[in-house]
Amino acid sequence: MTAGRRSALVVANDTYDDQRLSRLRAPATDAEQLARVLRNAEIGGFEVEVSLNEPEHVARRKVSRFFDDRGPDDLLLLHLSCHGVKDEDGRLYFATPDTEIDHLDATSLPADYVNRQMTRSRSRRIVLFLDCCYSGAFARGMMNRGDERMDIMERFDGRGRIVLTASSAMEYSFEGDQLAGQGKPSVFTSALVEGLATGEADRDRDGFVSVDELYDFAFDRVRTATPSQTPGKWVFDVQGDFYIARSNRPPEPVDLLADLRGAISSPFTNVRLGAVEELAALLDDADSARAAAARMALDDMAEHDKQSVVRGSAERARRPAEAPPEPTPAAPEQPTVVPPLPDTSTPAAEAAVAREPEHSPRPV
Template sequence: MTSTLPDPTRSRAVLIGTASYRHLPQLPAVEANVVDLAAELCDATVWGLPVQHCTVVTDPQSPPAMLDPVHQAGEEATDTLIVYYAGHGMRDSESADLYLALGDSRDHMGYTAVAYQHLRSALRASRARRKVVVLDCCFSGRAARTLVGGDVLAAQAAVDGAFVLTASPRDRVALAPDGERYTAFTGELLTVLRHGVHDGPELIDLDTLYRVLEERLRAKNRPLPQRSQENAVGRLPLARNKARAGRHAPAGPVLAADVRAAMVATGLNVARALRAAGNTRDALPVLRLALQEQIGDGQGDLLALDIAEQGGRRTPS
């Protein structure tokens, strides 16, 4: 196992979440999934990914809206590319393939959604040495299946240097418990990133992450995650283990970029708390202040700002 985290300056993350649907049940927890996961990845004490290297896509309405950011990030990343999707996973009535739902998708009609094979193609085209795919959706184990086994389909579908982590087996639904802030899978993932793993390594690798998620979800009698990998990429450290950090010692070297990332992450958290309390009027200025430096340089996460503004106009569910 490598002894360092992926280089955040040469890595990218694309976090995709579809929460609102016309023909499928609503998934309000998905918005919190992607926003809070972005904050953790950009937290200097977790990984320290620069905010401008983390793209958040909410409620994409077309395949290009979902896949174009993945292609762009794949062209820019040379170390590690992380792609996360949360939303409805679908099966086409004529095949066993996995489809990722869009806002207008209809059940059992794969042509109204995005075929997972198209996302896989975007990953295969990436220059990144390692690719990590996290799917929090129903039937997501079908994606993991394509990277294992000896049949022709698996050979054609394999992504060199990829690790696929899914929320459920190939024929099981994922779980979005009523009244909970997050989906079951992503809620546990965020807990690991925020609090670490007691008795775990200083750096949490993908295999350790999978093992801990499986243990915690099993204990709660919830759908069990699946994984598949190429080239032993499961040994890749993904986050600092906060449970191992000393009370007065930093979790790792903190650079100027890390400090800026932490400030933005804190601003996101404050803005979310204000919005959750119904105080949208103060939430948006806080977010603008957090992103002011990047926006001033023309490199800011304008998409994140636009998302926050759209979210602020939504009627709380």
């Protein structure tokens, strides 16, 4: 991850004095769960501040201070979970507990105000999560009136910014009509929490969760749960990836023989024979894991290939890598025993000579 401070401000409001603003059931639970996963040193590693059901003037000051005195490489994440209210001119406001519908500009947090604080900040790495009604209108409010194009360079002065919204400009991010019992997290924020906490948002399994990956994960979860709700993503002059969290999801196993798989399973015998030669050459590879994978592939071909010529070739190829059998120790040599020559000077020898039969003289 890029060096720099990692700071998050979670603003959630679910209680309102104006009876025309119905009570929301999710924001308090959302704030607690999202703050917990962002603050976790092994996941988000953010410095997190939570503003829960605080009046407009307090929330406004916290937003201003949050974006002030920052460096270009600081990663700033602002999460707003509350009612989004539009006035007759289409301007968007984020409702606070003391918001009055008849005096939105004076008693709520204007989206234009939030946008100005982000624009003035020196940070070029800003992420905004909006879980509220009309959240998509925030990004559309950044456009030139009557122009569907984003005038990025003129409006944002090259500063990187990503906005994720629970719904598009023409949709509501709704909570349902069941307000009894414990608060239930919204589909959008609970999807963000799930993706970060489990690491499932790390779709490429590189050990990190980028904003793009987190959005894709949340999009799929929201669309599955509420097909009428479409999360949005707006990117403004971003260089590289913004990584929100580390992932505890195990990395995807690496196929060490990926470049040979086609040849190993080829329908052509000669191609598979060529694969045998390549695998044999890898048995002495400096990478012990790759060498072991080559040995396993040769073993499989020697036992299961449909052509005997390939099986035989694989069998011969894997033999050099096998340890030679231990030699059988030779039996110790026995000394040769030479019998001694008879000693003719002994009395026994003389007796043998004496016993030699005498020949009688032949008659004449």
